[in-house]
Amino acid sequence: MKKISIYILIIGLIGVFIGYKMYNKPHINVAEKPVDIALTASILLADFSSNETSANTKYLDKIIAVKGMVTTIEFDGEKTAISLQTKDDFGSVVCYLTKEEFKKSTEIKEGQEVVLKGICTGFLMDVILVKCIIMNSK
């Protein structure tokens, strides 16, 4: 009888531990995740503007590496937003960088070609990528 209750107690504790772990599950670390889709800013925007619904299924929540030329780079505190040029006159791909990338992002210049890796959240006027990191800035 005593043995059984000890087992139950152990199982219960494991349950609580797993529950707690799950509750505090960390956010996706973009830097450690493999790239799902790699493409250029122009193609990414073209896909969204031609058929948003199918583009949503294809790109949302995916880790995307996007290549393009920097048109503008804006700072708001330690938050950086980089817009990439596309063939479209209206829209662009806007990448919001993580705070950890702030230092690196200050070295980026407008007109430079970069590869940014982030999570796609969708399309408003521009395709939006969040939690971006700089992969290549040559």
Next chain:
Amino acid sequence: MKILYAFFVCLFLVSFTNAQERFLTKKGMISFFSETPIENIEAQNNQVLSIVDASSGKMAIAILMKSFMFKKALMQEHFNENYVESDKYPKATFKGDIIDFDNITTSEITLAIKGNLTIHGKTKEITIEAVTKKTDEVIEMTGNFFINLSDFDVKIPSVVKNNISEKIKVSFRLYHKTYKK
């Protein structure tokens, strides 16, 4: 969705001929807050698109649900997958009229905005108040209001009923600038 896009494109085309009249932000902030004795839930979205037409006093806002960032990854997952179903309804929108927009000045005043808020595929007419301020280059709007989850058909499972408030406080800070490209 297509209609919304077309709507923004239209706004754009007009903005070329009438550049002074359109004010826009792509980096507006909207956050929400649910307060219960058990836990507080908060999420922030810094990629809000908002356009104000200064000639008519109309405004339009579009937000991506997946751009809401939570402190806990699990909350964000539940929010997107179970509550607002972001894959099915990726956007929330608001379209409305700023009442007595002509009264806007360079010092802060409170104006009412009446319009339709669409979340989770459900639309509801709401009137909100915003502290507003306008200069030649900038229209600033800040404020907060409450929404009821039931108005937007957001179902909360009974297990977590006590963790999530039925009334959600929404705060916004929109810093529109004249649009030029």
